[in-house]
Amino acid sequence: MATAFVGIGSNMGDREAHLGGALALLAAEPGIEIVTVSQLRETKPVGPVEQSDFLNGAVRLSTDLPPRQLLERLLAIEARLGRVRRERFGPRTIDLDLLVYGDEIVDEPGLTLPHPRLHERRFALEPVAELAPDLVIPGRGTVSALLSELK
Numbered sequence: 001m002a003t004a005f006v007g008i009g010s011n012m013g014d015r016e017a018h019l020g021g022a023l024a025l026l027a028a029e030p031g032i033e034i035v036t037v038s039q040l041r042e043t044k045p046v047g048p049v050e051q052s053d054f055l056n057g058a059v060r061l062s063t064d065l066p067p068r069q070l071l072e073r074l075l076a077i078e079a080r081l082g083r084v085r086r087e088r089f090g091p092r093t094i095d096l097d098l099l100v101y102g103d104e105i106v107d108e109p110g111l112t113l114p115h116p117r118l119h120e121r122r123f124a125l126e127p128v129a130e131l132a133p134d135l136v137i138p139g140r141g142t143v144s145a146l147l148s149e150l151k
Contacts, residue, residue, distance in 0.1 A: 001064055002062070004061045004101045005059070005060055005131070006061060007096070007099050008056065008095065008097075009054045010055055021081055022094050025081070031063055032065065032073065034060075037058075038057040038130045039127070041126065042055055058127035058128045067106055070098060071098050078095070081094045097115055099128065100138070114137050119146045122147065125147045125150070
């Protein structure tokens, strides 16, 4: 079984309900076990699009699915919860980002691990650090060191 970390977020409608629905669907998926869930944090959106604040957190998973298949399951859950991809960095009912998958480094079309902007995003690093402060982000260092380097 591999350990994976998934970022979760929502900034449309009933954010807590969307996140709860995503966690329920994730827990029901064969080959995926939710180990722990971070606290949720209200955060400002990142990017050029004006929009509402997010509720963000992270989930530590144990899975026997390979990275690509896990990503496909995350995208399917987003679709089931009404996620429509209209504009990059735009508002969303649910966002499930595969952040880290074990110690794997992957650079394929549609899948980059670890997440290519994880080391720049406090809203993603903080909940991961809550779950695993000594986690090594492959090619980057520990999550706690990366957090200390952010301004």
